[in-house]
Amino acid sequence: MNHRELSAEIIQLTGGEENIIQAWHCITRLRFNVKDEKKVQLEQIKKLNGVLGAQFQNDQFQVVIGNNVAAVYAELEGQLKQDTSTEQDKQAPRSRGINAVLDTISGIFTPILPAIVGTGMLKGILALLVTLGLLHETSGEYQILSSIGNAAFYFLPFLLAVSSARKFKVNEYIALTLAGTLLYPTILDAFNANHLEPIRFLSLPVSIVNYTQSVIPIILGVWLLSYVYRWVDKVIPGPVKVIFTSMIVLVITVPVLLIAIGPLGTYIGTYLEMGTSWLFAHSGPLTGIILGGLMPLIVMTGMHYAFFPGTLQNLSKLGYDVLLLPINLVTNMSQAGAVMAVFLKTKNPNMKSIALSSGISALLGITEPALYGVTLKLKKPFYASLVGGAAGGGFITAVGLKCFGFAVPGLLSLPLYIDPKGGMSNLWYALIGVAISFVISFILTLMLKWDDSEPQPSVSLDPQPMEVKPETSPKENKLPVTVHSIEEKKGEVQSPLTGELVPLAELPDKTFADELTGKGIAIRPTEGKVTAPFDGIVTMVAKSKHAIMLQSMDGIDILIHVGLNTVSLKGKFFDVKVEAGQEVRLGDPLIEFDLESIKAAGLDIVSPVIVTNTPDYLDVVPVHVKGVISMNELLLVTVR
Known part of the structure; x- marks a missing residue:
């Protein structure tokens, strides 16, 4: 799809x-x-x-x-x-209560992640280049790249103004204007000049605060803006809304923001920063063990967004984070260790493929494919990853690991653990924490017993069965085919493709999975050729060349559908060798197709082979339901 x-x-x-x-x-x-x-x-x-x-x-x-x-x-x-x-x-x-808070935080911070992750990674790379002596801090290249790396954080109120406006459903451009007042030179210049005497507005003091890199003041300001805007918009007559609404809204909101909300938000941010420091000063290793063990569950529930304001606050005020980013780094590596162990240990080819790809993603900091595709399915590797994350979390919090920029917590983010003030000890702590989490979850997953087998469908046709033994070599996963009685006739359909067998029930297309078009089986082809499954006649060739129908000499109607949703290709990558009405013999070429190009187009190449006149038979039975089948090998048996 x-x-x-x-x-x-x-x-x-x-x-x-x-x-x-x-x-x-x-x-x-x-x-x-x-x-x-x-x-x-x-x-x-x-x-x-x-x-x-x-x-x-x-x-x-x-x-x-x-x-x-x-x-x-x-x-x-x-x-x-x-x-x-x-x-x-x-x-x-x-939403109510904590759900409302988490939903709001998620909706505000998620859209700005590309900007802060991209600039954060750039800061890490710059730190690495400076440490290696490849770039000097006084060079023009460093100054330009550094300005890019710092831009998203310095002007963070602008980014948050847009995402907050979208979440609170208020005009984005008015919200940006609100952010502009926080960063206007009148206030910034006064702060930089240590002019701490407040400015007066209607005799009320406007505190001199540096709002660059701030988080909470603009969010609270846009939240207030959304209510003021709706109230003013109802009061102002339609013909003059464009002229007066935005002006009145700003004149009301901005003073409240500068006099009350801005300083309040600053105090909240300061206490978040102090709270984090107190937590690690009094129970650092224990906090790391608990959060490291529970972080995958926290991420699954979306609770990790609750840490975002504090994380950004720490990065802006302290220049580093000691909680969310370091903990996520080691827990992501624990997921990677578990799925890499699954990749080595499993005998299931499908699971091996999923484990390898999701393991690479986890090493780069994206763990959902590993969580949902491997560890949660197998359960015990998930438990192993929790232990590895707890061990790594305990270590990094005991040594006080710091992350100096915001990025997806994976191996590529390691340059962000280089201390800008010099010294490599912090980076070494990060590498050791990564190794602890990865190795422990890897070894535990190898040691534990877990079942990755897929359920095998059973075939049962009648109380008086007679086994039909196809003239093929025995295979793994072969199921006996039974028929109704000695007098009933069976028809045979050979495989038109070479590839891996896939039961119809496992297909994402409900039309095939629910057998609405008939019974049969699907094949995931390993070569781009379709041949005739019996002696018969071609009854239909799709205009898009992706499907063909045939009828055998004894009346079996077959649909061979190459790939799912391949009709969208409109014939591209397909070469049909026959036409409707043409007689064919077993093994004659029907269609050739470019397997790799179809995959590259993002389409599933699994190909159903369906007996479309299934109601004419007592049953249609696949000879094999798993494993690999060769072209012209017995595939289906029909029973009358």
Whole structure:
């Protein structure tokens, strides 16, 4: 399923466009606020090809996509015409308590992650280049690159103004103007000149505060702005709204922000910073062990967003973070260790492939594919990863590991652990913490016993069975085929493809999975050739060349459908060798296709082989349900 089709399916199964109030995404998940949770078909969304998991958390509906989330969201955003009218807001369910707080924090901070992660990584690379002597701090190159690296944090109120305005549903440009007043030279110049005597506005003091890199004041200010704007907009007559609404809103909001909300937000940020320092001063290792062991669960529930204000506050005021980013680094490495152990130990080829790809993602800091695709499925590797994370968390908090920039916590973020003031001890602490978490979870996963086998379907046709033994060599996972009685006839269909067998029930396409078009089996081809499965006649060739139908001499109607949703290619990458009405013999070439190009187009190449006149038979039975099958080997048996 390509990104466009996947996003369309997600919208439909989420209750349609009319049920979606707001949609956004983080590094691995699509996130939705919906009107009616009952309209969301959760289990169907989980089964979509390209979806790793789906859940309701903190009054959000979350769909775990993994590394392709940005591409899927781009398609989804284009298909949604979101209505944010007041009437819709009245119909929307309201979050309460902690759920409301987490939903708000998530909605505000998630959209700005690309900017702060990108600039944070640049700061880490600059620190590495300076440490290696490849770049000097007085050079023009360093000064320009450093200004890029610092820009997102210095002007953080502007970024937060936009994301807060979207979350609180108020005009973004007025919110930006609000941020501009916080960073206006009148206040900044007074602060830099140590002019601490407050400015007076209507005899009320305006505190001189440095709002660069601040977090909480602008969020609280935009929240206030949203209420003031709605009130003023109702009062001002329509013909003069454009002229007076924004002016009145700013004249009311800005003084309140500068006199009361801004200083309050600054104090909250200061106490968050002090609270973090106190926590680590009094129970550092214990805090690290608890958070390191529980962080995967915290991330799964979305609770990690509660740490974001404190993390950004610490980075802006102290220049480093000692909580969220270092803990996430070691817990991500513990996930990587567990899935890499699964990759080495498993005999299941599908799980081995998933473990390798998700293990690489986890090493780079993206753990949802590892969590939902491997460790949670197998359970014991997940427990091993919790132990590894706790061990690494205890170590890094005991030594006081610091992260000097914001980035996705993976191996590529290690340069952010180089202390700008000099010395390499902090980086060594990070490397040791990473090694502890990875090695412990890796070894524990290898030692524990876990089951990665896939359930094998059973075949049962009748109380009076007779075994049919196909004239092929015995294979692993072969199931006996039974027929109704000695007098009944069986028809045979040979395999038109070479590849891995996949039961229809495992396909993401419900039409095939629910056997709506008939019984059969699917094949994931390893070469781009389709041949005739019997002697017969071609009854139909699709205009898009991706499917063909044939009828055997004894009346079996077969559909061979190359790939899923390959109709979208409109014949590209396919070369049909026959035409409707043409007689064919077993093994004659029917279609040739470019296997790699179809995969590169983002389409699933698994190919159903269906007996379309299944109701004419007592049953249609696959000879094998797992393993690899060769072209022209017995595939299906029909029973009359």
